[in-house]
Amino acid sequence: MLWFARGGGGGGGGGGGGGGGGGGGGGGGGGGGGLGGGGGGGGGGGGGGGGGGGGLVVVLVVVLVVVVVVVVVVVVVVVVVVVVVVVVVVVVAAAAAAAAAAVAVAEAVAAALQYQYLRMIKWEKVT
Numbered sequence: 001m002l003w004f005a006r007g008g009g010g011g012g013g014g015g016g017g018g019g020g021g022g023g024g025g026g027g028g029g030g031g032g033g034g035l036g037g038g039g040g041g042g043g044g045g046g047g048g049g050g051g052g053g054g055g056l057v058v059v060l061v062v063v064l065v066v067v068v069v070v071v072v073v074v075v076v077v078v079v080v081v082v083v084v085v086v087v088v089v090v091v092v093a094a095a096a097a098a099a100a101a102a103v104a105v106a107e108a109v110a111a112a113l114q115y116q117y118l119r120m121i122k123w124e125k126v127t
Helices: 055-126
Strands: none
Touching: none
């Protein structure tokens, strides 16, 4: 048999699938046939790529967490400031009341001592 009477070779393989982007390319064409027979067909195209990642969702979640943390910190600071102001007002009011009570007691003691002194003077004049 002569070499040109034999059949041709098979076709090339198909292209691979793409990554996260577009699909892979098509397969290669078939080989040329000799006198005896035709070449094989080309392989099929690669599959489509997968969908894109959810990067926006992650950013939104991070922003939401940061906003919530900031709001919580602000609320805690406001509550602490209000509590401190209330405590200071109560302490000042209590100190003022205690000072007024001390002044009243001192006046009462002074009046009692003065009355007792005047009684002693009268008693000495009588005797």
